[in-house]
Amino acid sequence: MQPADVAVSAGVADKDRDALALPAQGVRLAPGEVTEVRWERAWPEAHLWSPDDPYLYRLTVQVKTPAGALLKEFRRRMGFRDFWIEGRDFVLNGKRIHLRGSNTNLPWAYCFTDPEYVRRIYGARKNLGYNLIQYWADASVEGMGGQSCALDWTLDLCDEIGFIAAAGNVSHLQDVKDEAAYANVVGAFTRRYGAHPSVCLWFVNPNTCWYNYGMHPANLDCVYEPTEGEPGFANRAMARVAEDTVRAHDPQQRPVFTYASGSFGPLYSAMQYMSLGLPIQEEADWPSYWAEVGPKPLMPVETDLKWMPHWQDFEAVERSWVDKSPIPVYYVEH
Numbered sequence: 619m620q621p622a623d624v625a626v627s628a629g630v631a632d633k634d635r636d637a638l639a640l641p642a643q644g645v646r647l648a649p650g651e652v653t654e655v656r657w658e659r660a661w662p663e664a665h666l667w668s669p670d671d672p673y674l675y676r677l678t679v680q681v682k683t684p685a686g687a688l689l690k691e692f693r694r695r696m697g698f699r700d701f702w703i704e705g706r707d708f709v710l711n712g713k714r715i716h717l718r719g720s721n722t723n724l725p726w727a728y729c730f731t732d733p734e735y736v737r738r739i740y741g742a743r744k745n746l747g748y749n750l751i752q753y754w755a756d757a758s759v760e761g762m763g764g765q766s767c768a769l770d771w772t773l774d775l776c777d778e779i780g781f782i783a784a785a786g787n788v789s790h791l792q793d794v795k796d797e798a799a800y801a802n803v804v805g806a807f808t809r810r811y812g813a814h815p816s817v818c819l820w821f822v823n824p825n826t827c828w829y830n831y832g833m834h835p836a837n838l839d840c841v842y843e844p845t846e847g848e849p850g851f852a853n854r855a856m857a858r859v860a861e862d863t864v865r866a867h868d869p870q871q872r873p874v875f876t877y878a879s880g881s882f883g884p885l886y887s888a889m890q891y892m893s894l895g896l897p898i899q900e901e902a903d904w905p906s907y908w909a910e911v912g913p914k915p916l917m918p919v920e921t922d923l924k925w926m927p928h929w930q931d932f933e934a935v936e937r938s939w940v941d942k943s944p945i946p947v948y949y950v951e952h
Contacts, residue, residue: 619649624681624689626655630696631676632665642682666711667697667815669749672780674815695777697815703873703884708915710782710818717782719743719750721920733771740779751776752784752919754824769811776816784819785811786877787864791823794856797863805867812868820868821887821919822860824877826853832880833888835903839911840881854882878919890918 627642640657647653665673674695681690699711707714720743743751753769769785776783788807793800811817829844829851831837844851857876861883864874875883886908892901908916 621646621648623684625684625686626679626681628657628677628679631678637675644684661698664698667699667777668710669780669782672778672815673697674777694813695774696813697777699815699818701782701818701872703915706912706915715749717750717917719748719752719782719784721752721754733775736772737775737779740775740781744779744781748781750782750784752821754786773811773814773816777814781816782818783814783816784821785817786824787820787822787874788860791826791853791856791860794823794860794863797859800860801863801867804863808864808867812870812872818872820864820872820874821877822864822874823853823857823879824919826850827857827876827879827882828888829880832878833890835900835907837880838886838904838908838916840886840913843881850879857882875917881914885915885917886912887917887919890921892921 623644623646625642625644628640629636630638630640638659638661640659643655643657645653645655665671665675667673674697677694677696679692680688682688701708701710703709704714708717709715740751753772773783773785775781788800788804793803808820827850829848831842831844846852857879861874861876865871868874873884875885875887878887878889880886880888890904904918905916
């Protein structure tokens with residue numbers, strides 16, 4: 619088979635009108651070759667995407683023969699926005715933003731769920747003032763995206779409704795040991811999901827770099843650093859490789875953090891489960907002490923007003939927290 623010459627062009631539509639045309643680029647492809655085509659152009663008048671104003675455009679990419687015959691056409695919704703960390707703040711489109719959201723550990727559970735039902739759930743979260751949803755995509759080198767079958771359309775919903783998404787990017791620490799394979803899968807995952815304007819943060823390696831004092835509000839000044847022998851310390855080297863790999867494959871250079879790793883990385887991430895016996899003062903210490911001394915953004919990656927196992931803390935009878943009976947009923951009956 620001989621190499622093929624094609625022309626690749628792109629255009630952006632704003633509802634029913636053409637908003638931006640990008641010139642065709644000639645590309646020569648060998649059989650089986652995969653390549654990237656990039657355009658760079660200033661567009662200062664673009665309508666920016668945000669949770670308060672989730673404005674979307676339509677991108678069309680066409681591949682044609684040198685004679686102009688259409689070979690393939692690709693269309694998708696898209697949005698323009700910029701998100702970064704500045705000191706202790708998250709910044710969206712040049713303005714500080716406070717993230718308020720929830721953790722969705724199992725997005726693939728929606729695979730067999732009516733999308734309109736999920737839309738109603740997300741709408742209810744939006745009405746509660748949420749602007750963030752966190753996804754454990756749970757992709758791995760062995761089965762990239764195998765458990766992320768619902769991630770495409772759930773991120774479409776985030777784009778449309780206006781949710782910032784923090785997405786797990788190939789988040790299995792053991793995969794980092796094979797750096798070449800890991801880099802290939804991270805690249806594929808980032809290309810597949812990174813075009814969503816809702817995806818503003820990546821995270822890697824959940825619960826692998828935690829340390830005991832990392833969950834204490836007094837550590838929010840980021841002065842304390844764990845030492846060798848503490849939980850998670852040995853995993854930090856691989857975690858750095860994982861973070862660096864995601865950054866290397868993301869042209870947007872979105873923030874990347876290691877999930878539930880305390881002060882490790884660009885933000886402070888920790889679990890913040892409140893027990894039934896926790897004094898209100900200690901609960902208040904988390905935001906109040908961080909507001910005084912925290913040098914990094916605070917990201918409670920998992921939180922709950924009361925974690926399910928805590929309902930049995932004051933009961934002598936052993937009871938599994940995965941019991942299917944409704945917890946409020948159990949509470950009233952006992």
